[in-house]
Amino acid sequence: MNDKYNGKNNFQPKPNGLNTFDGFAQIESQIPLDIKIINRLKQKYYTSVYLIEYKDEKAVLKHFCPRNKEESSIFEKLPFQEILWKLPELNHVNLMKVFEVGENYIISEYCGEKTIEDYAKNNYFEKALFFLKEGMNALIYLGDKDFCHKDVKQTNFMIAKNDVTKLIDFELLSSSKYRFPQGWIIGSVSHMAPEQMNNEIAITNDIYSCGASIYEIITGNEASAVRLNDIDKATLTNDDKFWRWFDFTQNNKDFNDWSFDNPRLKIDDTIKNLTIRMLSFRPEKRPSMKECQEELSAWVENNFKK
Ligand SMILES: Nc1ncnc2c1ncn2[C@@H]1O[C@H](COP(=O)(O)OP(=O)(O)O)[C@@H](O)[C@H]1O
Ligand SMILES: [Mg+2]
Numbered sequence: 001m002n003d004k005y006n007g008k009n010n011f012q013p014k015p016n017g018l019n020t021f022d023g024f025a026q027i028e029s030q031i032p033l034d035i036k037i038i039n040r041l042k043q044k045y046y047t048s049v050y051l052i053e054y055k056d057e058k059a060v061l062k063h064f065c066p067r068n069k070e071e072s073s074i075f076e077k078l079p080f081q082e083i084l085w086k087l088p089e090l091n092h093v094n095l096m097k098v099f100e101v102g103e104n105y106i107i108s109e110y111c112g113e114k115t116i117e118d119y120a121k122n123n124y125f126e127k128a129l130f131f132l133k134e135g136m137n138a139l140i141y142l143g144d145k146d147f148c149h150k151d152v153k154q155t156n157f158m159i160a161k162n163d164v165t166k167l168i169d170f171e172l173l174s175s176s177k178y179r180f181p182q183g184w185i186i187g188s189v190s191h192m193a194p195e196q197m198n199n200e201i202a203i204t205n206d207i208y209s210c211g212a213s214i215y216e217i218i219t220g221n222e223a224s225a226v227r228l229n230d231i232d233k234a235t236l237t238n239d240d241k242f243w244r245w246f247d248f249t250q251n252n253k254d255f256n257d258w259s260f261d262n263p264r265l266k267i268d269d270t271i272k273n274l275t276i277r278m279l280s281f282r283p284e285k286r287p288s289m290k291e292c293q294e295e296l297s298a299w300v301e302n303n304f305k306k
Pocket of ligand 2: 155156169
């Protein structure tokens with residue numbers, strides 16, 4: 001527990017540090033008193049996302065509520081407390097605005113209902129790439145501050161009012177100063193830069209993940225270079241698949257043989273090369289986030305504007 005949070009916003013941690021979830025009554029005792037919960041939007045593991053009313057506006061509360069001792073011990077080891085405390089200082093149009101952070105919650109602006117994945121799933125690839133290149137502006141901003149988002153993927157970009165892309169989901173936010181304990185591999189495996197698996201944290205991790213997102217939009221497949229046969233696909237557990245991917249990335253200095261067979265939209269060598277360079281296993285070979293953003297913008301502009 002970190003002293004600086006105590007007493008803030010009427011937040012009262014339970015004495016044993018375990019906040020069990022059993023409905024709104026419970027959660028309302030742990031969050032600021034001046035908010036009103038409208039409904040729950042999502043629940044995953046020990047995080048719940050609520051639509052709320054905050055200072056007379058629609059907003060979102062993300063509440064971290066470990067349900068047992070194991071989850072609680074994970075939660076307490078995360079660098080969450082320290083780095084997330086800085087979130088309210090960040091201001092960028094493509095970054096979800098955070099209003100308040102507490103010991104186990106984040107209150108932020110409401111960013112609409114759809115993510116980039118919803119567009120790609122419905123075959124709006126042009127829009128998906130357009131929204132992604134807008135969202136990459138938030139990553140340039142974070143990179144300039146030595147921050148790395150670490151969980152960049154289509155579902156973490158929402159499309160808010162007036163079609164503005166917003167990067168969301170900040171719990172893995174890291175920097176060279178704030179990092180996860182050595183040996184912890186947290187994030188989305190299919191989007192994770194090889195060096196991120198070794199806890200090397202830099203904005204180059206996010207460049208790889210953006211490349212993986214472009215690859216996914218174009219091909220409809222996860223960016224994994226491990227070729228699994230049908231039997232493997234059917235029988236391997238997610239853990240097995242993870243370790244295969246881990247071994248592959250750690251044992252191969254680089255990989256350039258990404259398959260672009262059966263693309264879902266009309267592509268050319270320009271976007272293929274950009275994606276391949278972003279997905280380089282060697283961070284120093286990736287273009288900068290700014291270069292990637294500019295190249296993707298130019299490609300979208302040239303190919304989609306009538
Ligand atoms: N600011 C927001 N505005 C609107 N919906 C949100 C917001 N933040 C989260 N959500 C909803 O909750 C889901 C999960 O949020 P996210 O922060 O990505 O958590 P997770 O760690 O579970 O991926 C999002 O996909 C979205 O549907
Ligand atoms: Mg998410």
